[in-house]
Amino acid sequence: MSGYHRLRPADLDALAAGPGGAHLVCTLRAGQVSKRMLHLRAVLDLADPAATSAYFALLTAAVRRDPAVGPDLLALPHTGAWLAVTLRRLRQRADTPTMSATAGRTTAGLALPSEPDRPAEVDLGYLGALAATAAIRAGLDFELPLPAPDGAVFLPSLGRARCGGVGPVTVSRSGDRVRVGPVEIPSPVDDLPAGAGGDRDGWSGLHRLTSSADGLGVELWLDDLDPYRDCHRLCASGRLDAAVVGRWQRMLDDAWPILVRHHRGHAEAISEGLRTVVPLQADSASAGVNVTSMDAFGAVSMTPPADGTALALGLLHEFQHAKLGAAIDIEPLHDAADRRYYYAPWRDDPRPLGAALHGVYAFVAVTEFWRTQRTVLPPGRSRLAEVEFARWRDRVARTCADIRAYGRLTAAGRRFVAGLGEVIDGWRDEVVPAEAAALAREAADDHWTVWRMRNRRPEARLVRQLAETWLAGVGCPAITVPVAVRPADGRWLSRSPRLDLVRLRLADPARFERLRSGTERLADALPEASAGDLALAAGDHLAARAWYQRQLRQQPDHLAAWVGLTLADARLPADEKAVHADPELCRAVLCAVAESTAVPDPLALARWLAPVTCVPAADGPRQVGPTPVRSVAAQDRS
Numbered sequence: 001m002s003g004y005h006r007l008r009p010a011d012l013d014a015l016a017a018g019p020g021g022a023h024l025v026c027t028l029r030a031g032q033v034s035k036r037m038l039h040l041r042a043v044l045d046l047a048d049p050a051a052t053s054a055y056f057a058l059l060t061a062a063v064r065r066d067p068a069v070g071p072d073l074l075a076l077p078h079t080g081a082w083l084a085v086t087l088r089r090l091r092q093r094a095d096t097p098t099m100s101a102t103a104g105r106t107t108a109g110l111a112l113p114s115e116p117d118r119p120a121e122v123d124l125g126y127l128g129a130l131a132a133t134a135a136i137r138a139g140l141d142f143e144l145p146l147p148a149p150d151g152a153v154f155l156p157s158l159g160r161a162r163c164g165g166v167g168p169v170t171v172s173r174s175g176d177r178v179r180v181g182p183v184e185i186p187s188p189v190d191d192l193p194a195g196a197g198g199d200r201d202g203w204s205g206l207h208r209l210t211s212s213a214d215g216l217g218v219e220l221w222l223d224d225l226d227p228y229r230d231c232h233r234l235c236a237s238g239r240l241d242a243a244v245v246g247r248w249q250r251m252l253d254d255a256w257p258i259l260v261r262h263h264r265g266h267a268e269a270i271s272e273g274l275r276t277v278v279p280l281q282a283d284s285a286s287a288g289v290n291v292t293s294m295d296a297f298g299a300v301s302m303t304p305p306a307d308g309t310a311l312a313l314g315l316l317h318e319f320q321h322a323k324l325g326a327a328i329d330i331e332p333l334h335d336a337a338d339r340r341y342y343y344a345p346w347r348d349d350p351r352p353l354g355a356a357l358h359g360v361y362a363f364v365a366v367t368e369f370w371r372t373q374r375t376v377l378p379p380g381r382s383r384l385a386e387v388e389f390a391r392w393r394d395r396v397a398r399t400c401a402d403i404r405a406y407g408r409l410t411a412a413g414r415r416f417v418a419g420l421g422e423v424i425d426g427w428r429d430e431v432v433p434a435e436a437a438a439l440a441r442e443a444a445d446d447h448w449t450v451w452r453m454r455n456r457r458p459e460a461r462l463v464r465q466l467a468e469t470w471l472a473g474v475g476c477p478a479i480t481v482p483v484a485v486r487p488a489d490g491r492w493l494s495r496s497p498r499l500d501l502v503r504l505r506l507a508d509p510a511r512f513e514r515l516r517s518g519t520e521r522l523a524d525a526l527p528e529a530s531a532g533d534l535a536l537a538a539g540d541h542l543a544a545r546a547w548y549q550r551q552l553r554q555q556p557d558h559l560a561a562w563v564g565l566t567l568a569d570a571r572l573p574a575d576e577k578a579v580h581a582d583p584e585l586c587r588a589v590l591c592a593v594a595e596s597t598a599v600p601d602p603l604a605l606a607r608w609l610a611p612v613t614c615v616p617a618a619d620g621p622r623q624v625g626p627t628p629v630r631s632v633a634a635q636d637r638s
Contacts, residue, residue, distance in 0.1 A: 005031040007331040012412055015327055016419025018368065019265030025273040028326035029075055032297045035329055036074045039083040046090040047124055055128040058142055062134035069134045076156055077276045077299030079130065081228040084295035086123040121147050126228065129155050132171040136178055143172040153180050159205040160225045207245045211256035216267055218256055221276045222248055229278045231293035234301060237279040254308020259316065262372050266316045266365065273298060274319055290314040294325035313369055320362040333357065333413030341485050342402055345395040345447050349487045350455055353407050360400045364420055367392040371427060383436065383506045390432040390440035397424045439502060445570065446498055449563045449583065454488040456584045458614065467592035476608045481585060484617035497529035498564065501537035532564050544568040552602045556594045562587050565602065581609035
């Protein structure tokens with residue numbers, strides 16, 4: 001367990017080619033266990049020995065009794081999250097004598113103070129909880145006092161005891177009897193049934209989900225208890241009731257056969273390496289959130305998926321991130337000093353090299369998923385799969401090419417990215433229907449327009465100069481305006497009502513027509529969509545542009561209206577186009593003009609700005625992308 005870990009060239013090739021295999025997942029997990037051993041040693045070195053000695057002594061005794069429990073507990077996903085959080089806080093304390101207080105937060109069913117406020121003994125108490133769990137599993141009799149935030153004690157991989165009160169609680173084992181304060185844990189703890197963990201007599205067990213298809217099974221904790229599970233602070237769900245757990249189980253039963261029968265290699269890797277799903281609270285501002293922490297290998301956090309297909313894709317996608325993060329811990333693939341920003345068509349914010357590489361790897365698997373699904377779904381349901389395959393094949397190829405051209409990669413990284421490129425190139429000439437190729441381009445244009453309007457900033461001094469010139473009633477000067485990439489505040493994964501309407505048009509044409517005709521209210525179907533979005537999705541680009549044009553005269557800074565107007569204008573015949581300048585410049589100048597007078601016609605201003613040339617700003621991180629990539633449709637096969 002303490003030896004060196006290496007990834008051979010063949011391992012990198014297998015990882016780039018796709019799932020990597022169960023054996024490689026075992027190698028990656030072993031690397032994570034060793035990493036966590038180092039983190040635990042660092043925690044013990046930095047913490048007050050008086051706060052950790054009893055915990056570590058019990059953990060050591062349990063491992064002597066049963067050597068397997070040490071690696072098993074270190075491999076738990078949120079052991080890694082706890083170590084990362086605790087090590088960061090101990091280092092902050094060492095560097096900062098005083099820290100300001102902030103409001104508390106609630107997570108995992110325990111009211112934990114926010115990090116600067118939280119007493120060190122609360123974080124270090126998790127080590128005691130791990131030691132107690134190890135002793136229970138090793139069959140060792142013991143007594144150990146543990147802190148009980150909010151009157152509760154969580155035992156990793158087992159569950160949570162609700163003891164009440166505010167002081168420490170003693171966890172003990174005597175023979176077959178395990179108690180947490182006044183609460184007795186159901187026995188045997190190693191053989192709890194699958195399904196809802198249940199709340200009884202002060203005890204809440206972890207929920208377990210299981211499924212099997214064609215001889216391959218998967219077993220997952222549905223974790224709504226661990227105090228360190230909310231790695232990204234994305235509102236992890238509180239305690240789930242049996243009905244919600246049942247819905248997750250039914251979705252897994254729908255998802256698992258899809259993975260096993262059509263994506264077997266990924267299913268084998270997931271079966272070997274994924275241990276925990278953390279449910280997140282649903283958020284109407286996004287189409288769903290799936291996220292993986294690089295500190296919690298083996299766990300994925302996600303909002304409730306729409307159906308089994310969405311869950312299958314979410315698990316496949318997120319486990320790609322987990323594998324790559326664990327691989328980079330063993331074999332660095334890029335230079336952390338790379339300061340370029342990369343455009344990634346799956347995010348609304350600029351991405352550094354490491355994040356862009358992660359995205360390419362995950363979306364190669366997403367592309368592969370839709371490539372297969374389009375061949376196994378019946379004709380009426382395959383249209384969306386065709387569009388998704390065409391969209392991600394072309395977009396992933398573009399970002400992968402950017403990384404190969406500009407990224408500061410290690411030798412291993414160059415080999416890995418070259419392997420990804422080979423996979424993508426193997427799909428390049430596969431034919432998709434012309435309609436699917438066209439819709440894929442529309443989706444790509446939509447995302448790029450949102451991204452540039454959010455993150456590209458024309459130089460403020462020249463924007464003011466152009467606004468003053470417009471107000472003076474003279475012609476627009478043919479000047480050059482530097483545009484810097486400045487990541488926008490707010491959500492980094494936003495929902496596109498325009499793309500939602502396109503998906504609805506594909507998946508349910510009858511309902512889309514009801515929205516068009518007015519027999520069903522748009523506000524009931526998609527509250528965030530506008531009449532302009534509906535016209536754009538239906539291909540009535542002139543009507544869509546006119547609607548956005550009116551909207552901008554009322555709200556000149558309205559991002560969605562600027563995106564819609566830009567897209568609608570770009571799809572009109574050349575002699576009807578009005579936006580010949582960069583749309584982010586048009587938006588900035590219109591807002592500047594509106595500060596001094598009534599909002600002018602945005603199309604008139606856009607025509608006036610045509611002589612201006614926008615160029616990347618010389619200062620700040622360099623933006624890479626986008627680069628056009630050929631899309632192969634049925635009509636251009638020759």
